[in-house]
Amino acid sequence: MTNDNMNIGETIRAMGQNAYNVKFDLQSLSENKKNEVLLKVADALTSSAERILKANDIDIKSGEEKGMHEGLLDRLRLTTGRINDMAEGIRQVASLPDPIGTVLDDWNLENGLNIKKISVPLGVIGIIYESRPNVTADAFSLTFKTGNAVILKGGSDAINSNMVITDVIREALENEGIDPNAIQLIPFTDRSAVKEMLSLREYIDVVIPRGSAGLIRMVCENSRIPVIETGSGNCHIYVDKAADIEKAITIIINAKTQRIGVCNAAESLVVHEDIKDAFLPRLSEAMKENSVELRADEASIKLLPGAKSATEEDFGTEYLDYILSVKTVKSVEEAIAHINKYNTKHSEAIITEDKEAADKFLKGVDAACVYLNASTRFTDGFQFGFGAEIGISTQKLHARGPMGLKELTSYKFNITGDGQIRK
Template sequence: MTTRTSDIRQLCQRAKRASAEVQQLPAEKKNAVLLRAAELLCAESGKILEENRADLTRGRENNMPQGLLDRLALDRGRIEGIAEGLRQVAALEDPIGEVLEEYERPSGIRIRKVRVPLGVIGIIYESRPNVTADAFALCFKSGNTVILKGGSDALCSNRCLTGILREALAAEGVTEDAVNLIASTDRADTAEFLTMRGEVDVLIPRGSAGLIRFVTENSRIPVIETGAGNCHIYVDRDADIQKAIPIIVNAKTQRIGVCNAAESLVVHCGIMDRFLPLLSESMREHGVRLRADAPSAAFLPDSQPATEEDFRAEYLDYILSVKTAGSIEEAIAHINRCHTGHSDCIVTENPEAAERFLREVDSACVYHNASTRFTDGFEFGFGAEIGISTQKLHARGPMGLRELTSCKYLIRGDGTIRK
């Protein structure tokens, strides 16, 4: 499971060989592995928490920001949540072999388009040990093998979790190489992993904007890009303020260290005097610091001046930028200019304004009167997620089982030749 630089290619080759076995597993066997893994994770939660405490201690010693510590931290409730994600993935319909299209051509050939695995998937991620189990569950259920490259900040947790997943595979008579962990902290190993085109079919980075940029700029393997989350909420002139405040509080403060947390607020000028004092009081109660443009600052006495960079920032902290807009057109233009294409929301009771926002904001997930925190595979009914794709090729938004598949065409004839 652990690696040295010279071992990377060998590990990828093992994953490639294992892929041939995993692709042929029936749904019943895959589900049995996932349920066994869920059982073992709960049974060995004490061991997991001990390793996680070691990671947290090291993170605090290295002055890791609170938002990243929150991403890193596990407790028994979160471990049970991870196990429940595995159970939910097991309960989902197996996508492999699904017939997408079927038709006959005038030539006599009969064509069937079916869903197939991608093959070997590499996941490069930071901080969040739950990704270890989520990524395995989704990749395995969709017939893929997975190679995990977590960050050094979660090394102890990831080693422990991967060991338990391999234990579940072995217990069900399935190759342990369905999941592998590159446990090296050497950046050279990561760089070498990015060159494994031919052994690894696709890479999915999850983490900071810097990590994602590094992978997309240096990988020789095709990349599905997951994006940072500068999520916006626009409070329209026709908003119900009693709805708006709880939505903002939830989106900003439920978990600050996640990509679907709100980072930026846009407020229609017509409701500033009524809305912003209530916002200021609510944010103060939840420890959120405001960075405001000049018009809104007049109603937000505790705020600091916002810069243009604030409107583009993924804080992962108790900070919220506030921008005013004179119209929905101005709000949409600002959001499309400054966001990361992840998740954005309008709060309004005006159905025409809502439909315009939903139609014109260019994000993977666009909300009306609901918190951006719902951008999540579990909440979307996927059991778990491999990440939130903010690109437009292959997959967009929360990626579940179907997003980890490709297709192939099966063509049948009866001595048929082309004329």
């Protein structure tokens, strides 16, 4: 191991110890104190907007020089409006009920013991993420409100933005008499830093990766710490034979083009063959108007002038670009089978006025979020009323879908007796 790697390892281990120590202080904070601090942090972010934007500008210019894709640049870019949104998300988290200390269940045994099941913090949460600097603020607000300490490892592309946002938060914490180690950002861009972080099982209770499929796979394969997967998004929209065509077009435009570089953007379109002749030419016009390239199967391509032939790989790709795959099917059952084969368990939608088809789709599709006649872009903690999110979990254990406050808690049993012993 080189001296640099030794320094990385020593620094990250010290950060783990710091987080472990501070988590006990955070667990004792009152709801009022946590809310007061969150509001101060929100104000600090907006008042520091110029400082944050200067750092973000360095990251953007570096990304442009490296030829970063437009969708990834959009994820990276901050504006005054996006900083205000970050602050508003924190304020919304402050306004939400504190889930800690909630009595989830309460019962008495015949021997007189009283058992209460009570929500508690997870402890120390490690978050590994790419490009999006807003995750830094979102992660802090949710972990702090739930009494958890957080160690962040952002992507190298956003290192300057993340460092300044973290500094602003830590300064606000110190001003409120809170140990700033409630949030720590790993300052190293070397890949070895991630592996060091993933070895800290004695300090970190859970790791949550946010980013590409490659990042999530790497974390799952290398972590000694339990992982909650927040997956990539190959999101589908199925246009049923009973769909309202204009409604479908409006939804698809929104889901595909409102922001192309996000995990809940639509990447794949599935169309019932009975509606393709009326629907696909209208789709072609709409996608051309929005500069979206179509990659279609043999049954669809003749109705989509200018479309390219879709490959097997296209049906399973998260493009994060102005590209949409198109597949024709003969039934809702075939649509469900196709989606379950190629999806990433994130967000899927059906457009139909047929209740039976809708019910089959909603029950049959295996995904965290399944929509009827609505855009997949709503899969978002802020949109769900969570204030912010730590990520979109695509697994089934512990949490699924947008992870807000409740998803960052565990529980314990408090048992009260009066001298009972077991015989």
